[in-house]
Amino acid sequence: MSEITAIVNVFRRPHILKEQIQSIMEQTVKPKQIFIWNNGNKEVDLEEYKNDPYFKVFDNNYNSGVWSRFIIGFLAETEYVCVFDDDTIPGKKWFKNCIDCMNTKEALYGTVGVIFKDLGENQKAKECY
Numbered sequence: 662m663s664e665i666t667a668i669v670n671v672f673r674r675p676h677i678l679k680e681q682i683q684s685i686m687e688q689t690v691k692p693k694q695i696f697i698w699n700n701g702n703k704e705v706d707l708e709e710y711k712n713d714p715y716f717k718v719f720d721n722n723y724n725s726g727v728w729s730r731f732i733i734g735f736l737a738e739t740e741y742v743c744v745f746d747d748d749t750i751p752g753k754k755w756f757k758n759c760i761d762c763m764n765t766k767e768a769l770y771g772t773v774g775v776i777f778k779d780l781g782e783n784q785k786a787k788e789c790y
Contacts, residue, residue: 666693668744669698672701696719698721
């Protein structure tokens with residue numbers, strides 16, 4: 662099975678982080694590692710993750726914009742990278758579904774079966790809900 666790095670974003674909803682990480686850890690396809698991207702939230706305490714080698718913590722002291730979380734995907738050593746917003750809790754088979762869909766059609770997938778195509782168009786991926 663293919664390896665996945667999960668990237669979670671901390672910004673406005675840090676109270677969701679523990680639930681989000683638990684949900685990611687309970688996937689039927691386990692991620693190889695989890696990156697935590699704190700985009701300037703000064704109230705969240707990430708110390709427990711900084712001491713765990715399974716996590717890589719990027720703890721910014723400023724908000725570097727909505728797209729900044731994607732740049733750390735280049736540091737992943739896995740075939741796949743999954744970037745979660747700070748309010749997304751995936752179901753247990755989310756990673757498996759994404760890999761199955763990639764085996765059907767390689768694409769950049771979003772939630773709800775959206776495939777992002779060239780020129781900014783998008784369409785529903787009927788086979789990948």
